[in-house]
Amino acid sequence: MSQIQARFFTEDKRYVVDDVPFSIPAASEVQDLSNVINKLLEAKNASHSKVDFDFLVRGQFLRTSLSTHMATEGISTEEVVEIEYVERITAPEPEECMMHDDWISSVDADAEWILTGSYDKTARIWSTEGKPAMTVAGHTDVVKDVAWVKREGLTSLLLTASLDQTVLLWEWNSERNKVKARHCCRGHAGSVDTISVDPTGTKVRLERARQKLKRQQRTPLMTLSGHSEAVSSVLWCDSEEVCSASWDHTIRIWDVDTGGMKTTLTGSKVFNCISYSPLCRRLASGSTDRHIRLWDPRTKDGSLVLLSLTSHTGWVTAVKWAPSHAHQLVSGSLDNLVKLWDTRSCKAPLYDLAAHEDKVFCVDWTESGLMLSGGADNKLYTYRYSAQQAEA
């Protein structure tokens, strides 16, 4: 049995072991390595309780035996291998199931409240424990997207976008549980499919399904035209940049100060959704060809696909980066599955969440450790995931 010289390290202060090379069997798998680390930690600290670890060899998760992995990655077995270990991400645990009257089109959650938009022309506010707090009714058509704008004490501002070509700005007082429509934003010549709120919470960017993007507070501040087909998703990268994905196979990045287009990323299929992570500065896009692609929005040539995550069997309708983790993202698809990904393990998702019985339309994370997904089975599922390892 061949042996491999390996040095283990971690960034987690709780689980540090001595920085000495070990000789380990080449055929050892994740569980074997995890046992080794646990033994070492026990020797160091008698009160250590067993923890499952995952191992990274040169930034890639170890999924097979060590020798196979090194052979496929082309890593020499002659030298000492640096193996990083992290605490294994435990499977997200389903917590609540919130029943709606109709399909759920969108979800936005913050630390306390969950906002959902539904095909029954209403938006609903739920507590994170799954208790309905408020139903926001006012649209004359399907609510396609919802967003929290800001919260000041008990008063929150929220936005709902609908197929009736309007975006409504609501003020909601959680104590009195009253909701009041503050503004009605018109200007789209088509249904409004997606909205996005500036990180600072003062400007709203809203999107519509036809060719033009509008950015507005009460009346549109700016119209971003360029897409030749429906815009499916829009978001703020930072306070100066807006990113939009469209059915015309492009992702465009706009400068909000000038209203001009900065970069165009061209794909080959319709984009359904995008998400941007400020932690790793990557764009993730879900498209109709079942792939999740990662993009670098700063590239100038505009067509670089960094990584493609393939496991879904239907259109990818929702994708969201983890708010506190640089490598994790969650995706929802028409094949009824929600998948949790780690970009360091691009061959297969970390976990499949098969709670939904019908198409998944929206996913979201909260920083408090909740993952949410809603879809055509009228249910909004929440999952508790291990959010403590904010190593990035």
Added chain:
Amino acid sequence: MERALQQIFNFNRKPADEDKDDDLSDSEDSVYSGLEDSGSDSEEEEGSDDDEEEGSDDNDDKMKEKKEGEVSEEKKKHEYEHDSSDEEDIRNTVGNIPMEWYKDFPHIGYNLDGKKIYKPIRNKDELDDFLDKMENPEYWRTVHDKQTGSDVVLSDDQVELVNRLQRGQFGDVNFNECEPMVEFFSSDVMIHPVTNRPADKRSFIPSLTEKEKVSKLVHAIKMGWIKPRRVEDDGRGRYYNLWASEDSSILARHKMHLPAPKIPLPGHHESYNPPPEYLFTDEERALWEQQDPADRKLPFVPRKYSSLRQVPAFSQFIHERFERCLDLYLCPRQRKMRVNVNPEDLIPQLPKPKDLQPFPTTRSLVYRGHSGLVRSISVSPSGQWLASGSDDGSVRFWEVCSSRCMKTVQVGGAVKSVAWNPNPSVCLLAVALDSVVLILSPSLADKQVILSSERLLSAQQEGEEPAEGNGSVVWSEAEGEELNQGLRLKIQHPKAVHQVVWHAKGDYLASVMPDNTSHLQVYIHQLSRRRSQNPFSRNKGLVQCISFHPIRPYFFVATQRSIRIYNLVKQEMTKKLQTNSKWISSMAVHPGGDHVICGSYDCKLSWFDLDLSTKPYKMLRHHKKAVRGVAYHRLYPLFASASDDGSVIVCHGTVYNDLLQNPLIVPVKVLRGHVMTHDLGVLDVTFHPTQPWVFSSGADATICLFT
């Protein structure tokens, strides 16, 4: 002969010449002493033979005889005795001269001693000769010796010898001419070699003289004195193809000649005494008699006869020969030319489907909600909405990207056809059911668009009252509850409407009422003026479907077997396309307007290039069952056909602006997703206006989106 004569001549002197015997004995001694002695002996004899003709020859013969004599001495001895007899002749030494030279002399020559030989006294004249002839019984054997001038009477032996020689026999009676030959060389390998001499040394070493010769030749060649022989070119002139000028067709015919097949040899059945198993049993015979003569395995009944004598004449002989002749001349015999063609080579060079992307490949969404078979679907020009009409009496509107049914309109009848107004600035849907065409305003668009479409519908109202040119079509407004559902207009037709299509501008729509007996099969309605007209005054057959040209004022009408193209401005027929199919089911016009595809109930899809011909440019027979619907994509070079076999076949069809280049048609994908219901599969197919996606509606009450 001469020698024999000499012997004859000498015989009679033999007794007189005994004195020579010593010489003979000497010569015999010399035989024993060696060849040299016999040579000297022969010289001596030569001298004595001088008077004879060809004495030397004689001598040689004797030498040979002496050599042979070494083998049998006894015989030789005897021979020499004979020889010695003519040695002691009184020789005339004058030699071989004409004897008339001595005519005037008393002597005739000289003997060995130089004395004159005198002529015998010849006084015989003719008379004496005659008397002698008459009286002398020895006359016939008397010969005249010229050399001595005397007459000699031949003895009996001599006469016998002459007779033998005249008969061509050997002179010696005792000579056996048929003695067995002893072969010197034979095929038998003897134990002793012919010669046992060891090989010479010179046969082992290279010859110096030859070397010298060769070196001389080489030097001469080098110096150019000798030219090496040029290699002769045999290819030209010496040989030629004797049959080159012959007609190749004759040769080919000869080559193709096939001998007539042989009649099979008779078997046991035909025997006059066949083994019992070949004879018919009663059942077999009955069966044989029942069968048609053409079906019989044997053309006769095997029979058994006790002997060949009793076999009667073959009654079928003439018939059999006749059949044989018929076989020979009615059945042409020819060699089958097997062409060795690789089947791969026959397939035209088509690009791989992979290179022709994008095209729909997988079923992405299923739109469920209808309870009856979905006959017709249509996508809004924006690509956001999908309308479907079903046999359950409802028209549904779907959001394309989520498969959400946004709206259901109950129209109260099986919907035959739905068509979305292609003009993006109005949002209207035409629905055909029973004998009504409904105009729906689904209000699934921008408010401005909805307003403009309402305006279009109501424009007529302020003007003059609806006046129909022909009273058969009635326009009426929807009222009450129907208005809330989105119904705006009803166009009542005299007969059941099967199809409704819009003109590209969105103001005109045409409807089909198939009816074999009437010329009122097609109506063209103008929405803004609420006017209907029947463009055709004559019945050209059962109209199946119609279509407007996307750009030019042409109108396509498909009847059962052909497609007619009318110019609406000039009001005349410009072209008639022959489809070669039995019953057209559907038709689609390329967005460029120069190509038409046409599906038929006999499983065929025909592509027409209007610039090329009125015959199909290509016939695609990929479907197993009737083709129900065909569609072109508005932007991508794609077309699709839907069939009762439950599949949608997507083909790539690139059209070139270059008139010389034919369209490139490649089938790229078979899409399956519908469940067969009541033997019906897919009923309608349509493309998304902007994406390479195809929608299909099936008899299983679902609509599928393939992307």
